[in-house]
Amino acid sequence: MKLLTNIGCLAGLEDKPAGCKRGDDMNCLNRLDDAWLLIDGQKFAAFGSMASLDSALNGCLGDAVIEERIDMKGGWVFPSFCDSHTHIIYAGNRAGEFLDKINGLSYEEIARRGGGILNSADLLNRTDEDELYRQAMERVGEMIAKGTGSLEIKSGYGLTLEGELKMLRVARRIKESVPMEVKTTFLGAHAVGRAYQGRQGDYVEMVCTEMIPEVGCQGLADFVDVFCDEGFFTPVETGKILEAAAIWGMKPKIHANELAVSGGVQVGVEMGAVSVDHLERTGEAEIEALKSSSTIPTMLPGASFFLGMPYGNAKGMISAGLPLALASDYNPGSSPSGDMRFVGSLGCIKMKLTPEQVVNATTINGAYAMGLGDVAGSITVGKKADFFVTEPIPNLAYFYYAYATPLISEIWLRGEKL
Ligand SMILES: [Zn+2]
Structure with a gap:
């Protein structure tokens, strides 16, 4: 066993898995100052305050074989971030499009020069599986270094049967090669594939009758996702796709209400979605629908930041008693970017969330938003010992305030320091 002592603050504690945090509970971040933490193999075994360490070692921990004792010198310990919505498998990058936007080019001109989802799909379909894996693993490595310990990965840049299967095989290979929990999501309905332009109904039919059975048969996806929004897929098409995927045990996690009040939240709630994501355009009707469900509203402030779009009413959802x-x-x-600490800073700065709320939103609630609430997202005896350590910091707010200062000093996954 490994014993970590002199921890400045042990944040995100939970006695036992107790569901996601909702409403006022999101203000509460259980913590212990001046603490110790015991790790047994891959899991958290015990924790307590330094004042209690000697009596614990002589009492309840009397039989524990401590192989390593590490002085954390006042550093803070947080549960690893749980990033429940990513599209990290893609070929190349769109820095050219970034430049085009700065130079004021129109959407059509950008698409002609290689921007947009369809161009990402063309490039992905031309890129072989090993190269895709290599590029995605660079991003995974970057995310691990920034404190993420559990991850969801979507397909959706193939938009052909073979392209979607290729992405999901790469996601499975990532899952097998990192000491993290990885969940995979089939997002064939991210856009209408190139060969089906102008024939959206036929594309939806193909997603339901060709892609989903093949993905299901090969067991490649935990979840199904649809871009249910203005200009993309309708709530009726979304319902059809979610039903086809339900047969194969894929639960919905959907893109909704990014561009318009799309009806996506309601169809997600009706179909028992684990989460509905984006929600920049959400009104009272959506909040009402979510109140009577176990669906977790998930917001993505990094996209609002990058695109200069509205951030959505995160505080309103919490005030209504919802989780976030x-x-x-x-x-x-x-x-x-997969920097979840920066996502937290945007939550504070742009959405006016408190630091306690953003820790809960990026750890325990992120874990539940991808079905990992029992194994990840908090420092709980029996959960995976996934955490990061910071330099000694004066208070929790400082971690999000000094958002570009490199404060994360150690990464631990499954009980091992990387
Ligand atoms: Zn997305």
């Missing part, structure tokens, strides 16, 4: 998760939306077009 925040995720990175790491993708080439609208959020080229």
Whole structure:
């Protein structure tokens, strides 16, 4: 066992898994100052305050074999971030499009020069599986270094049967090669594929009758996702796709209400979605629909930041008693970053969330938003020992205030320091 002592603050504690945090509970971040933490193999085994350490070692921990004792010198310990919404498997990047936007080019001109989802799909379909894996693993490595310990990965840049399967195989390979929990999501309905332009109904039919059975048969996805929004897929098409995927046990996690009040939240709630994501355009009707559900509203402030779009009413959802998760939306077009601490800073700065709320939204609620609430998202005896350590900091707010200061000093996943 490993014993970590002199921890400045142990944040995000939970006695036992007790569901996601909702409403006023999101203000509460259980913490212990001047603490110790015991790790047994891959899991958290015990914790307590330094004042109690000697009596614990002589009492309840009397039989524990401590192989390593590490002085944390006042550093803070947080549960690893749980990023429940990413698109990290893609080929190349869209820095050219970034420049085009700065130079004021129109959407059509940008698309002609290689921007947009369809161009990302063309490039992905031309890129071989090993190269895609290599590029995605660079992003995973970057996310791990920034404190993420659990991750959801979507397909959606193939938009052909073979392209979507290729992405999901890469996601499975990532899952097998990192000491993290990885959940995979089939997002064939991210846009209408190139060969089906002008025939959206036929594309939806193909997603339901060709893509979903193949993905289901090969067991490649935990969840199904649809971009249910103005100019993309309608609530009726979304319902059809979610039903086809339900047969294969894929639960919905959907893109809703980013561009318009789309009806996506309601269809997600009706179909028992684990989460509905984006929600920049959300009114009272959506909040009402969510209140009677176990669906977790998930917001992606990194995309709002990058695109200069509205941030959505995060505070209103919490005031209505709802849970809230925040995720990175790491993708080439609208959020080229998986830095969950920066996501938290945007939550504070732009959404006026408190630091306690953003820790809960990026850890425990993110875990529940991808079905990992029992194993990740908090420092709880029996959960995976996934955490990061910071330099000694004066208070919790400082961690999000000094948002570009490199404060994260150690990464631990499954009980091992990386
Ligand atoms: Zn997304």
